[in-house]
Amino acid sequence: MSADVLRRPGVATTREELAQTVATARAGGATVALVPTMGALHEGHLALVDAARDRVGEHGFVVVSVFVNPLQFGPGEDLDAYPRTLEADVDACAEHGVDLVWTPSEQDVYPDPAAGIAVEPGPLGAELEGAVRPTHFRGVLTVVATLLGVVGPDVLVMGEKDYQQLVLVRSMVRNLALDVEVVGVATDREHDGLARSSRNRYLDGAQRDLAAALPRALAAGAAAAERGGAAVVAEAHEALDVAGVSVDYVALRTPDLRADAGHDAAGGEARLLVAARVGATRLIDNRVVQLPAAPAPTSGARPTRDQPQDQENPCFAP
Structure with missing residues (x-):
């Protein structure tokens, strides 16, 4: 306009x-x-x-x-x-x-x-x-x-x-x-992926460059998704550690944030969240991560105690 x-x-x-x-x-x-x-x-x-x-x-x-x-x-x-x-x-x-x-x-x-x-x-x-x-x-x-x-x-x-x-x-x-x-x-981002925030104005030039470690960490975590949730968290944390920022947390949660997805075998959408301090400025960011579905059981697998042979038996209905 x-x-x-x-x-x-x-x-x-x-x-x-x-x-x-x-x-x-x-x-x-x-x-x-x-x-x-x-x-x-x-x-x-x-x-x-x-x-x-x-x-x-x-x-x-x-x-x-x-x-x-x-x-x-x-x-x-x-x-x-x-x-x-x-x-x-x-x-x-x-x-x-x-x-x-x-x-x-x-x-x-x-x-x-x-x-x-x-x-x-x-x-x-x-x-x-x-x-x-x-x-x-x-x-x-x-x-x-x-x-x-x-x-x-x-x-x-x-x-x-x-x-x-x-x-x-x-x-x-x-x-x-x-x-x-x-x-x-969706989060609006600067040229290097840093999430726009009113707190960004507190960063000096060197700190501003360092702050780009947050979106890089999210990208590193997402790139590890095929190896599972634990790898997502580990890769994101390592990227922040290597950059030298002070990490408050790295977490992988279900979309409603109520459950840890770092060891979830179900696969599907998860949310990777990070918080870190760059100098005196505390920054947060997050992104969606798609975890692979757990492998289906082989057709010849024998039922276990926790897996009844007759899944249609009404005696086993909840």
């Missing part, structure tokens, strides 16, 4: 302004999509915006929220240092056809913080990222639930880069019977 025909999005700072604008759009028959962000928008965020527009169409209504959520930052994390670039964010939203940018205050999102009301992520919230950042997903799910309640979108658009977050949000939506479609968008 050329600069001379840009249509500036509306900017709402309160729940009331947001509700009025969204209600007007709905009255006109628009489907509403929400792209939740913490600002400091980059091409990865804007890919989500474009996906939202594609989903709701030319006559839909795309809302981008910009809110640096304090609940998802733990002690010693970079809440105060997190970049805040609202004017540039609104300009970027204009270039991508956003209809409304919502920039609420903390009081507007959490009007009664003393009540301590929050959405708990369950057991998965304590694993992987949750093991390193124990309160993170509690904060993420709480703010997403609040944004859904206030905006009331038909579609919620989130990226696959934060894959565990996406899985937990989908689980929350399903278990709380929230009436919204969750759309996951």
Whole structure:
């Protein structure tokens, strides 16, 4: 879209302004999509915006929220240092056809913080990222639930880069019977495969080069898939070790992240996840890995104790 025909999005700072604008759009028959962000928008965020527009169409209504959520930052994390670039964010939203940018205050999102009301992520919230950042997903799910309640979108658009977050949000939506479609968008990457992230701006030149070890590790793991899940994890870990980054975890899980796929003989789709520190900057990434199916038993194999001879016998029915 050329600069001379840009249509500036509306900017709402309160729940009331947001509700009025969204209600007007709905009255006109628009489907509403929400792209939740913490600002400091980059091409990865804007890919989500474009996906939202594609989903709701030319006559839909795309809302981008910009809110640096304090609940998802733990002690010693970079809440105060997190970049805040609202004017540039609104300009970027204009270039991508956003209809409304919502920039609420903390009081507007959490009007009664003393009540301590929050959405708990369950057991998965304590694993992987949750093991390193124990309160993170509690904060993420709480703010997403609040944004859904206030905006009331038909579609919620989130990226696959934060894959565990996406899985937990989908689980929350399903278990709380929230009436919204969750759309996951493939990770947007830089020229060398590094996942786009607001944290990339913290890297100096040498660190930026080193950070490319993460996508290389994912590629190395995926290339080892024919040798099984254990090889996938080993190759990815070795690639990170050789690069000299500090590894937090390398994990291979089933797509819902609830089971380890590193020793899974069933084969099929799995998700390889890595987290590492480059200098003081912590980066995460993931990708799909296709594991080979387990070999079928030979036709002449004798049944074992755990394999009844008559599989059709109703006595063995579950």
